[in-house]
Amino acid sequence: MIEKILLAVSGLGHAEEMLKTLTEVPSIQRSKVTVLHVVPDQVSAEAMTTKWEEGGKILANAIQYLNLDPSKVSSILRQGDPKRVVCEVADEIDADLIIMGSRGLKRLQSILSNSVSQYVFQLSSRPMLLVKDDIYVKKVNRIMVAMDSSDAAKNCLNLALFLLRDIKGGELILANVNTDLRGKESDTTQISPEQSPVLAAAFLEAKKYGVQARCVTSSGKAGEEICRLADEWNVDLLLLGSPDRRPSIAKNLVDIDRLLGASLSDYVRVNATCPVLLARTVS
DSSP, rough: OOEEEEOOOSSSSSSSHHHHHTTTTTGGGGGGEEEEHHHHHSSSSHHHHHHHHHHHHHHHHHHHHHHHOGGGGEEEEEEEEEEHHHHHHHHHHTTTTEEEEOOOOOOOHHTTTTTTHHHHHOOOOOEEEEEESSSSOOSEEEEEEEESSSSHHHHHHHHHHHHHHTTTTTTTEEEEEOOTOOOOOOOOOEGGGGGGGHHHHHHHHHHHOOOOEEEEEEEEHHHHHHHHHHHHHTEEEEEOOOOOOGGGGGGGGGOOOHHHSHHHHHHHHHSSSSSEEEEEEOO
C-alpha cells in the first residue's frame, strides 16, 4: 500500500527522523523514497544562488542521515512556491504517502504564516504524515486508529494493518468517540469488540492479519478525546480519516472555513502529541 514516499525537507524539524523510524517497519523497507527540498523564489539572482546552494546541502544532509539503499532513494531540488511544488511532485511520482514537518500552528496562524503543511493537506488527496517540531518521535509499535463508519476511517485501518502486520509485538488501538458537543467527558472504557458494530468489524479485520488489537471508547468533543486517548495509551502513531478534499475549482482559494472552522483533523494535527497520519477516502 505504501510503495512510494515523498519526504519534504526544510532542514528543520523531525520529518527525516520520522522516515528513518518508519524504515525500521518491515512493510516499509521495500518502499522507494523521494526527498524533496523547495527553494522559494528570491528577490535577486545572488539570493537565489545562495538558496540553491543551501538547498543542495539540506538534501545531501537528509540523504546521508537516512542512510537508505541508494537504489531506493532519489532527490529533487526545485524552485517555486513550496506548498504547490510539494503537491505537484507528489502527483508526478504518484506518492502513496507524503511526510512533512509541521510547526503545529493554529488555524489563524496557519493563514498568516502561509503554513506549507496546512495548505498541502488542503490541496492533496494523498495520505499525509505530519510530524510537529515539539514532539518526540518513537519507534512505531503501537498505532491508534480513530474509527467511525466512514470510508476514510476504513482507509486508515488498512494503512495501520499494512504497517503493523509484520511488526513483532505491535498493537492496534481501535478508538471510537461518542461525540458530546457539550464537552462532557467520560472515562476511557476498554470494551469487547461485539459491543460496538464499528469496532467489531475493524477488530475482525485486524485478527485476519494476526495483529493484536484492543477496542476503547469514550465520549466528549471528538478532537479533544482523540488526542487524550492517544496520550493515555501512549501511542507512537495516530491515524485519522479526513473528509474528501475540496473541489478542484476551489484549489486556488484559501479555505477559510477549514482553517477557521471546527475541523476535527485541524484540531488533532495541532494538539496531538504524537505524529499524525491523515488519510482520505481511497480514490
